[in-house]
Amino acid sequence: MDAVRVALLREVLDGTGWPAAARGFAGALRSSVVPQGGGLLLVGTEAYEPWHLAAHLADEAMWSGRPELSPTLVRHRVLPRDPAHLSVGLGRLEAAGRGATLLLVVPDRPGGGLLERVHDARRAGATVLSLDGGDAEVRGLAHEALTVAGGREEGVDLDMVQHLVSAAAGENGLPAPRGRRRFRDRLSWLADQLTAPPPPRW
Secondary structure, three states, X not given: OOHHHHHHHHHHOOOOOHHHHHHHHHHHHHHHOOOOOOOEEEEOOOOOOOHHHHHHHHHHHHHXXXXXXXXXXXXXXXXXXXXXXXXXXXXXXXXXXXXXXXXEEEOOOOOHHHHHHHHHHHHOOOEEEEEEOOOHHHHHHOOEEEEOHHHHHHOXXXXXXXXXXXXXXXXXXXXXXXXXXXXXXXXXXXXXXXXXXXXXXX
């Protein structure tokens, strides 16, 4: 979803509290991911991998001049033919400790194996955040959580909230860091992408 569509989505949801909630969550994400830290690890469930969020956060990292926001997508199943950026398995969570940030994107309760790994990472000092569907154990593990279950009556789903959060991740409300692109520059970049060959699949 491009910047114009995100702006339209925010306008549609104005008054619901979701844009503000997404910005608040994005602020927690920004403050937990620090340069020269342990990196941002993004993981979903076995049935739901947050491909699009990984791609959008990578874009926001580039636009905002915050490379630390570019995530490592951690996958439940890795195949030998998968490219390097899609070949990080759950074992990566075992190395997550102080300085690392783990972002869970889980519409439903994940398997016990993932929760155990997240619990161990938290005990080792990692910061845990979750975009979730309301599972109590997931929320209990997270230092910061944004639960989407309550938005269903307003037509809000997890995918929409991910777009709001990723767009807000590059907006820190502080003086723009060196290299930060203005909105017009972002639109120009997006126009260039429409005429460029398709990028590798996330």
